[in-house]
Amino acid sequence: MKLSSMISFAAVALAVALPSVATASTSNPPDLYLGRQGAVSCNLCHSHAGTGSGSVSIQGLPKMYEPGKSYPLTVKVVEPGAKKAGFRLAAQTSDGAQAGKIVNRDPSLDVHVATDNVTYLKQSYNGSDTNGSERSWTFLWKAPEGGSVKFSVDAVAGDGDGTVTGDHSYSFSASAQAGQSSRGQAD
Numbered sequence: 001m002k003l004s005s006m007i008s009f010a011a012v013a014l015a016v017a018l019p020s021v022a023t024a025s026t027s028n029p030p031d032l033y034l035g036r037q038g039a040v041s042c043n044l045c046h047s048h049a050g051t052g053s054g055s056v057s058i059q060g061l062p063k064m065y066e067p068g069k070s071y072p073l074t075v076k077v078v079e080p081g082a083k084k085a086g087f088r089l090a091a092q093t094s095d096g097a098q099a100g101k102i103v104n105r106d107p108s109l110d111v112h113v114a115t116d117n118v119t120y121l122k123q124s125y126n127g128s129d130t131n132g133s134e135r136s137w138t139f140l141w142k143a144p145e146g147g148s149v150k151f152s153v154d155a156v157a158g159d160g161d162g163t164v165t166g167d168h169s170y171s172f173s174a175s176a177q178a179g180q181s182s183r184g185q186a187d
């Protein structure tokens, strides 16, 4: 191959590769940014942190968990007018290690295990449509044998235009301790 044709081949290869790199992040927090040091705020790319009128919450969280018991938990993103929504959730010990087990059977969710073994749960590529104002996703969390657990979730409510502008980001966190009662709800 002549040098000039190699260069044009490389340019075509790049042009073909680039769109697929962009699609990899569509409605799906990039895995590249996950991990103990790397779980960046969605706000790194999505604008307007906290300036929207919406919220993200985790429903069904026990304040005191029973060791080994499985809890159905629901992540809910609400924002009037939002067409797309997404999130990234982790359950971690106080030193940042994985706490308990995340079990997912919902095809609108994806699980990503980072190099430090922390499991991140997030919306899947096709799991981000809202009903015009909200979206929720349910999964199972199997409690560990003990220790304090911090749940943290970062979320984006988007206008559905396929760009990072015009979106709002939200976050929420709550802790749970090992104990007898599983009835109390976290604040």
Ligand code: HEC
Residues within 6 Å of the ligand: 022, 023, 024, 025, 026, 027, 028, 029, 030, 033, 040, 041, 042, 043, 044, 045, 046, 084, 085, 086, 087, 088, 128, 154, 155, 156, 157, 158, 159, 160, 161, 162, 163, 164, 167
């Ligand atoms: C490194 C940059 C980057 C980070 C960090 C990032 N995103 Fe995105 N996200 C994008 C880009 C770029 C788009 C738009 C283009 C596309 O869809 O691929 C997008 C689109 C979205 C959309 C669709 C928005 C719309 O209105 O169409 C959702 C939902 C979303 N991201 C969720 C998240 C969540 C939740 C996080 C954090 C946990 C996150 N993103 C972190 C780059 C990022």
